[in-house]
Amino acid sequence: MEALLAFSRPALDWHALAPELTLLAFGTLITVVDIIWDDRSKRAMPTLAGIGLLASLLPILTLAVDGSERTMFGGAYVVDDFSLVLKALFLISGYVVILMSVDYIRDGDYYENEYYTLMLTSLLGMVMMSSSRDLISVFVALELLSIPAYMLAAWRKGGARSNEAGLKYYLMGVFASAVMLYGMSLVYGLAGSTAFEAIAQELGSGESNPVAILGILFILIGFAFKVSAVPFHTWAPDTYEGAPTPVTAFLAVASKTAGMVALIQLVFVAFPGRDDVVQPFFWLIAALTMTIGNLIALRQNNIVRLLAYSGVAQGGFMLVPFAVAADAPARAIEAVVIYMAIYAFMNLGAFTVVLAVARKTRSGEIDSYGGLFQYAPGLAVAMTIFLAALAGIPPAGGWFAKFGLFRALLDAGGGWAAGLGVVVAVNTVIAFAYYARILVQMWFQSVPDGDERPIAIPGSLKAALAVTIIATMAFGVLPGLVGHFGEVSVLSALGG
């Protein structure tokens, strides 16, 4: 009893926790404002949520200027350059998603206040994920970001498709986290600790223990569901099509990035010595994900489903550097981080254009993009930039992301890396085919029903487009800029 009562509060670094606390405070504030003013406060919600996100960016800036690595809770929570870069990425993507949501959620007569609270909660989980260096904190962060996302996917309560999207996402997500937890329990049993550093020491000794292999595989498979890697991708297209479009953008970008961040920490901090398991696993699922995602994307006629499968394939590209995790660790982390940053902006941008066009056409079919250039030249040019970036054509940002992949593969060297390089190259060409289909529709086809009224784009969507276009082009024209972030993150993640 004495021992139980002798509890001393762990030392808290309030400055390091400030971004998380700010997000939490604004999430709570939105709920309280909703309770007090009810319907009268609806208009203020997106503004409040946006201010919350920008306010939590401030402590990230001050922490970045400060630059010191802060470790809390016995190494379970680390704030270093790597986590700061990713936190900033999550918050900025979240801000763009909120800009996309404003009119969509208001016009659709959805529940506004709860929507923004859940969005902030999910972002809080992602921000926590980038600092987690412990099995328990990874698990809690994963659930904190997933559970609100299940509800957001089913947000159109009356719509059959949205219901189905929510159900499929929920069942797959929960099943995946149960599999992941079973793997975590096995890894914990062997290591005797939940901290990543202790796990690295215990499991990295090289002796081939089948239980360790099983545990590591289960954990990786759990996250493979999260990043919708083939063959664990089946939920993604249905969920993306059925969910409200801003939520789809959120899932395709922020949620997938969070899964990737968890994988980086697991592979490079917790299992650095286990390349015997990690490298073949990622080689296989990266190759499968790219190829199958692209091949199915070729046959899609609905633009959201096409972007969903293209997102699956892009996820495959992001998994490529993990296949050379042990041979070229620094380059591999750099390649994934850079790819995530560029992918976030180009994909969010593409979804913003889809939202804007759907305001007029009320359709997601690719045919409805016919002659877009004739009545909405601005949107057509923006979409061209984003599709060029996704396909990897300079000067739009995507080429630099692909360049990073090849650089990591070349640094690793060897037959397997070269083989994967060939798969990447072939897939880049396949992907160009379906991106080009949309381009042809927009620039060369005629308008389907001759309706050439211009599209009225609300201010918030214009702002979202501006942010994404500037970011996509900046990464393409000034790759040194984003490359710098990638390098900063490498050193500390390896040290952590």
Next chain:
Amino acid sequence: MLLNQFLILGAVLFSVGVYGVLARRNGVMVLMSIELMLNAVNINLVVFGVQHGVVSGQVFALFVIAVAAAEVGVGLAIVLLLYRNRTSIDVEDFDLMRG
């Protein structure tokens, strides 16, 4: 200590849960199968915690229990929503969109 027996119990429970998720069509039964999987994890965590003589396994199990409650809360809400709209909780009925 009967470490093996507990681990076998955990593995069997987990397998039963996986079978249930894949084979059962009733939404509520699927949720219960997921609970089985999570409880298998809890058994593993507590047993390993005792074996290593550290408390972190039990703490992890407490986190799993708390989060599982939240998860099932959301899951039941989704199943209820489906029942209101379609008067069915057969997960195979929901196939408007096919992967």
